[in-house]
Amino acid sequence: MGLTDYRALLIDCDGVLVDRDSGVLAALQPLLDSRGGKSLPREQVLAEFHAVIAGLYPRFAELGFSGILCFAHRQLAERWGLPASWEEGMSFARSAGNWSLFEDAPGAMLYLRKFYRLLVCGDRDFEDRGLLCERLGIEADDFISLVDARQWLDRHGAQVQPVLHVTRPSVGPDVSLDRCLIGRQSARQPVPCAADYCINSMADLVAQHQLCLRR
Structure with missing residues (x-):
């Protein structure tokens, strides 16, 4: 056809x-900066973000879009051994409106x-x-x-x-x-x-x- x-x-x-990937990277930058000098490659950050989102997506009806992003931020912080507040997670979630x-x-x-x-x-x-x-x-x-x-x-x-x-x-x-x-x-x-x-x-x-x- x-x-x-x-x-x-x-x-x-x-x-x-x-351009979701660029938006996600920009919104994760404060968390990544808290690693000090230990930077992560762009592709690794995005791969881990997508893996976390895929794991949370079955809970979409319960969490909604912002909830999934907020929990994703929390899980990424835990993966990277970094402290992160729920307020920071919600700020990350709300960034989607500006992608x-x-x-x-x-x-x-x-x-x-x-x-x-x-x-x-x-x-x-x-x-x-x-x-x-x-x-x-x-x-x-x-x-x-x-x-x-x-x-x-x-x-x-x-x-x-x-x-x-x-x-x-x-x-x-x-x-x-x-x-x-x-x-x-x-x-x-x-x-x-x-x-x-x-x-x-x-x-x-x-x-x-x-x-x-x-x-």
């Missing part, structure tokens, strides 16, 4: 539109919404969703929680199918959806392509769509 044949794009928020968009995301969303219904899949506290949706140029109803995405598609599938899932190479496949992998870091881009499309950025997705229109 060609790019112009889809009616909707289901776009992952973090790692595709929002930056990738530079190409606003322009790509502006272009793509002329041709598709844009659905963004991610987790945010309710008070952060409105501003994020405004920055992305989507309606609040088109921001879908990760835990509700399958149920949402089951309920609304007829209105949006066929859907292309725009995601990261590290995300496991949903066999019911075609996939476009956005490999912002070329080292993580699978070779050969492990999906229907493998593209380097949202800007490249726009360029590929324009090529399809010219054919």
